[in-house]
Amino acid sequence: MALAMHVHPLDKHLRVKRLPTIFCSGCGIGIALSAMLRALDKRISEGSVNPNKVLWVSGIGCSGRAVLYLNYDVAHVLHGRAIPFAIGAVLANPELKAVVLGGDGDIAAIGGNHLIHAAKRNFDMVVVMITNFIYAMTGGQVAPTTPYGVYTTTTPAGNPEYPLNVIKLVGALNANYVARASVTTPHLIEQYFYKALAMRGFRFIEVVATCPEMFGRHIGLRDSVEMFSELKKRVVYRHRPSLEEAMIDWEKGIVIGEFVERNNPSFIELLRGVKK
Amino acid sequence: MALAMHVHPLDKHLRVKRLPTIFCSGCGIGIALSAMLRALDKRISEGSVNPNKVLWVSGIGCSGRAVLYLNYDVAHVLHGRAIPFAIGAVLANPELKAVVLGGDGDIAAIGGNHLIHAAKRNFDMVVVMITNFIYAMTGGQVAPTTPYGVYTTTTPAGNPEYPLNVIKLVGALNANYVARASVTTPHLIEQYFYKALAMRGFRFIEVVATCPEMFGRHIGLRDSVEMFSELKKRVVYRHRPSLEEAMIDWEKGIVIGEFVERNNPSFIELLRGVKK
Amino acid sequence: MFSVGGVVSRSNNKFRVNVIVDRCKECGLCIFICPTKVLVRSGVMNRYGYYPPDPVFIDKCVGCKLCEYVCPDFAIFIEKV
């Protein structure tokens, strides 16, 4: 057997010299990234995506760091501002296929306004939000997705807020695709991302992820395997669920699936005057 | 008859010396304000609201200017930031009954993130958003609510975007009350605001308003009466409509009514540990 | 009709319609909305150059207050007599 074969099948998508990643052992972000790269790999081999036109943009946070390992045009910009950066890039060069990757804090807290306006515009991009229920990079503060009552470093008496359901939020807008997967279902991440890559308009995928280091620590699941298997237990797949079914509740369960799928004209098409 | 009687019944709520307002002739904002004051007047006469604890907060825009005429504690703060300002005030003094008043640009464009997070928190406040489909104060630029295809000064070839349905957006979150009225139905503004004043949690009322000067000019309805009657034609009242019915479409019609009404614990109650 | 402190009033036996002259911006909404066509654009300019409504056909006023509610400028109000 040729030595050359003993190379990870995704290595060509990676800046392998920068590995290992900075992620903690067992961090779910890597699982998501790996799944996305398999999807992209398929698209590229099929010839339906030109790798030179792929642009990854991320904000600040653990999740955002993922793009730094990618062998593509990549931008690691301001906390919360990946979406407008990508919008500018795509408008200046509509050949670009922009993928925004970010944490739940990055995309839905500080970046929430850009999220809703990009979805409202049905802007030509794929946004993948890693929901790990916490501000991981900064050390375990409450995120908009943190479950009610959970201890975090900024809610020591327990989170007083009910979490934000980002799927429902984005689903209320003009996005062409809204789906949720989990790092416990990497094949679904792959499948959804694969589909999203070929669609037009705004495509949003929430990936529920393990963060044993921060969220895990807070809820007593510091061990990677334990956290993974606890998340796995909670995840329920539904075929084409409605937005009402989009429950994401650490106690009662997390529904994954494809909530919205449509084929409306994208922002750039509208700008060019192409209507339905 | 005593002279004293020849005073407008709302004058006690107004800084009358500052009248007339800066609003253009026939501007819908004044209609909305007048309706809100009637509701407040009722609440105060009933004794269910203490006028000394009422706080009006607004951002920048024509709509925001309305609060400057009110004989209450009033803050006219930054464009888009009325909600967080009010949040701080209410948290520091939970006796305050905060009403945020703003334009559709102020609340849903630059202030969109604060809107969704306040709704997510079910924060103790009433937010009244004046939807006039345009950035009026700055001279007629496109707003998130501007109908598709309409000429504005920043979309001279017609607005390429489909509008934001703010009711659906807020309805997807944890708000206790979500309603829409129109300046052509002042009694509904009054009724909804009256109800909202006595509720807990986040209460959102969208008031569809005429702006003959800017939006009217753009769509050929420069005349106050004409614009008012054209809006009136488009408004359809529904009894307890669902969020799906919350259409707001200048061509097809504008559904008004009370979309969401519930009685979940508010942010401050949750913070204090009061659950359902 | 009488005018006190900038307020022009006319009454029938049930209602008095009052116009605070200098607040009016002549938008015409009150005239438009009045179901019984009580109001007419007056011929007297106010301080800001506007012509406020005049409840000329006051007899027809049914006290519905639609004019008061539609006025964006707190310029017209109805009293019971």
Add this chain to the structure above:
Amino acid sequence: MFSVGGVVSRSNNKFRVNVIVDRCKECGLCIFICPTKVLVRSGVMNRYGYYPPDPVFIDKCVGCKLCEYVCPDFAIFIEKV
């Protein structure tokens, strides 16, 4: 078992399991997820102080790639032989 360029590999007659030793962070997810329990924490520390998995029971490998898919660190992959 053989090891080339930091990759430890074992194969049965259908599949080869490869572990890129220095990428592994010993999270144990591959071991956990493997339906046939092929993998075992090895006793040899990698450059960063972690103990990567060793496909000790390679005979049982069914090539499902669950280990490859669950690995957050691009540290394990399966090849057909």
Add this chain to the structure above:
Amino acid sequence: MKYEILIVGRAGQGVLLLGRVIGLAASKYAGLYAVVSESYPAEARAGESRADVIIASSIEEAPYIKVLNADMAIFLFPYRIDYYKTLLQDSTTVVIDEEYVDPALFSKYHVVSARFSEIAERVVGTRRAVNIVVLGRILRELKVLTEDHVKKALEEIVPPRWLQLNLKALEEGMKL
């Protein structure tokens, strides 16, 4: 060379447009340097509108943008006359719309006066054209601009459907 024109009127009288037409004519068609600054009505003085037009051979001669010593002052409405008088010189040509402004106020100046608004209404059917009637009238005084300059400027600035009306107003003014 420097020529300063003060124009005062109220909203709707086209004060700003008048300033711009003169500026454009001077700048683009007469090859001169021109600067026009506009004052929008402040809330307290609702309706007041003012344009300061300065024509010179270069910016060097006229760096400041407001009229300090008017060569011509046009009053279409009598706002703050006392204040504006401080900007006049003995030699200033004062142009007034008699209907609104009392010529007696300017007895010591060279006054050009007519019922410009009325004329506008009469000849082109709208008082809004008062500005262009005035423009026609002052061409004679304004040595630096020719009819041709001004017509070209009008053609450039005025939307086609209003052009004829404006040219008519101009002619009418020139006849005065």
Add this chain to the structure above:
Amino acid sequence: MKYEILIVGRAGQGVLLLGRVIGLAASKYAGLYAVVSESYPAEARAGESRADVIIASSIEEAPYIKVLNADMAIFLFPYRIDYYKTLLQDSTTVVIDEEYVDPALFSKYHVVSARFSEIAERVVGTRRAVNIVVLGRILRELKVLTEDHVKKALEEIVPPRWLQLNLKALEEGMKL
């Protein structure tokens, strides 16, 4: 008076806690001035952890926060020994965990050495208590702190459920 202590080890050996306990003991219980600065492992040197402890009678005497001339240097793991040696003086007391650090490296210094981690594991069941065993051992050298100061500091800093274990480790260290 100024006493500088350098502590170097790897993540998990409690280097930072050791620094803080000494600082707290000196500051709050011995009535001295103390400053402790911590260096977190930079990505490139994963695992390295360092605390600089300086005890003085006031900030005046010790404005700078890093060890320049160590009075004591504690090495629980052999990171960048050559670099750290530049911070030692002839008189520095060098404390090492023999299991990881070769005493021969410090032949010209006064070396206090033991298999601290092993001892910790043996007596309190976890190598993580190595820091407190060391603390017990160095009390004798550290003239400025008494057993009492250190115990009070431990009581304050360590969560109650771990306290007994730590006090045990301390005792054990003092016995060495």
Add this chain to the structure above:
Amino acid sequence: MRRAFATGNFAVAEGAMTAGLRFYAGYPITPSSEIFEYLAEELPKRGGVVVQMEDEIASINAVIGASWAGAKAMTATSGPGFSLMAEAIGLAVITETPVVIVNVMRAGPSTGAPTKTSQSDVFQARWASHGDYIVPVYAPWSVQEAYDLTIKAFNTAELLRTPVILLSDATIAHLWESLTIYDRGEVEVIERKIPKKVSDEPYPPHKPDEDLVPPMPIFGAGFKALVESLLHDEWGHYSPTNSVYHSLVKRLVDKVVKRLSYVYEQETRFCEDAEVLLVSYGSTARTVYLVIKELRKRGVRAGFLRLKTLWPLDEERIRSCCPNAKKVIVVENNIGKIYMDMSRIFRNQDVFPASVLSLELPTPSEVLEAVEPWL
């Protein structure tokens, strides 16, 4: 009074509570987050409120709102978050709202090196917001001073009805050091002036007393306050005239300048005989102080001026602090900013920049290297 051993971040939180903090809104960011986290633990126990907002813009606006509702209020952040607060600083200025903003400086520009120290935001602190104004800026050099100057920041804010900025840095933030914490009564705590309610008419929120500071008609007390971000007169009424512009903007500046002797603090050492003056501030000053002692040992007559207030500066005090110095060397961990002030202020001395761009507290040898060429 009690002795503690604590970090600079802890000291800021404690100082704020000693000063009477009642409201904190924030958004996590390294290296400031522990201030937030410690307050989240402690402040609610003491009757205050702590809330995490969706971003820094929301945080600072909430803090301003809370202050108007009568609470002493603070937020803490680092460079990226402070940049986002620029607009609202102006709001606090023009509405005369006492708030304290802590910027724990880290290395920039942009996301930079989040865990690393810096002094590069010293000018941003002054001029981040548009418009004309003066906002007091304090920079502690130790954990104790982080505590003391936090109290001072609150006192200044409340005394002058102004936003005040505390510029800490990553070094101070994470340094553990001896700290004395005071109880109420042991340290001066200034409370804002609140008018007495005498009528049902609106109270003018910007009508100054003789000290140029208006009593603050806080919300909920019947004052009918009108808080206005537009240019306003004493009543809060928008009024875009030069006379209102002058009386507002100049007063906002003058009220601070008038109390310069209160606002401005510095510390000097060895200045009597010094021939060369080393100027520094914040954490860097610690190394500089050591270096000065070293230089003195070597026979260089060096003096030390440490700025505790970075804005506004008492130029007279600075100019006269070291009468015999012929040279002034400004040591700072940035590309040379306060240097510009010093070269403006010291007109009869040669002024030299000694920038030490370092991600850690500059070492004595780095400082020496930067200073020596000018000696």
Add this chain to the structure above:
Amino acid sequence: MRRAFATGNFAVAEGAMTAGLRFYAGYPITPSSEIFEYLAEELPKRGGVVVQMEDEIASINAVIGASWAGAKAMTATSGPGFSLMAEAIGLAVITETPVVIVNVMRAGPSTGAPTKTSQSDVFQARWASHGDYIVPVYAPWSVQEAYDLTIKAFNTAELLRTPVILLSDATIAHLWESLTIYDRGEVEVIERKIPKKVSDEPYPPHKPDEDLVPPMPIFGAGFKALVESLLHDEWGHYSPTNSVYHSLVKRLVDKVVKRLSYVYEQETRFCEDAEVLLVSYGSTARTVYLVIKELRKRGVRAGFLRLKTLWPLDEERIRSCCPNAKKVIVVENNIGKIYMDMSRIFRNQDVFPASVLSLELPTPSEVLEAVEPWL
């Protein structure tokens, strides 16, 4: 080349198009909106894109993204919007992204007087973002110069791979004035360096040429660019070490300073024999120039220095521009900012502030009143 009669806002839009603008993102704000509105009409006709974003933060970030995608890109705003852009200015700096940001100054602080003029943002322009950096700032005094300096701003941005700020003001913005518009080829237009693609390996986005400016590996061309807001090495790799910190931050500063003779522009008049130098810039300089001519008539030998570049300053050129002046008076429409620079730069002259705080272009008598006490 064609003659026009236009406002300053129009001139900025035209200048940007002459310079090759291809992307504009903005958010409406008085008194800058006409730039946006005119571009919304015109730019799409010329193949560019104009988009209204949800706020100014989104606008500037989109502009930075667009620049990385290869477009010359701009946004325009006024004080409140500029304040919101503070964070992203740092992003553009550290990622070395050429963008032009126009701030049409209006009176502040805060919402202030939106339709009124000011020069109060001259320091904000320099120091709005956290961290150490230098960003060029231009200030036009006429409609023509608004056009010319917009082109210059683009050229500087593209030449140096840096954000550049154009500080216009409400007076210039709405002034109508003679304007000459150039066609392509009639005026220098600089294009950024883009590397040649030679390999499939990632191209280092921050590896400088001799001029300290790295070629820019724009998106979509196979360069595998890594755009990093963290402190980074030539490859864009995060690396929080002092050596990387120095080589990045110092280079970012040095690349601008190295080209100071290109970046910095000033204009002088009557300086040969001048005994008193009046320094001014932007719209205010127009009144100052008139006043100087007036003073000269009265026999005062006044000279005129007008800064076209407000940052960085060529201190040497400034210092030597007026060799015989004994006094320097700085006239500006703010509380006295560039005055601070001048008093630092002119060490052998007495330097005086002549602040004219005015909502309109200062009148000759206001300027005289401010200047006379120092004559």
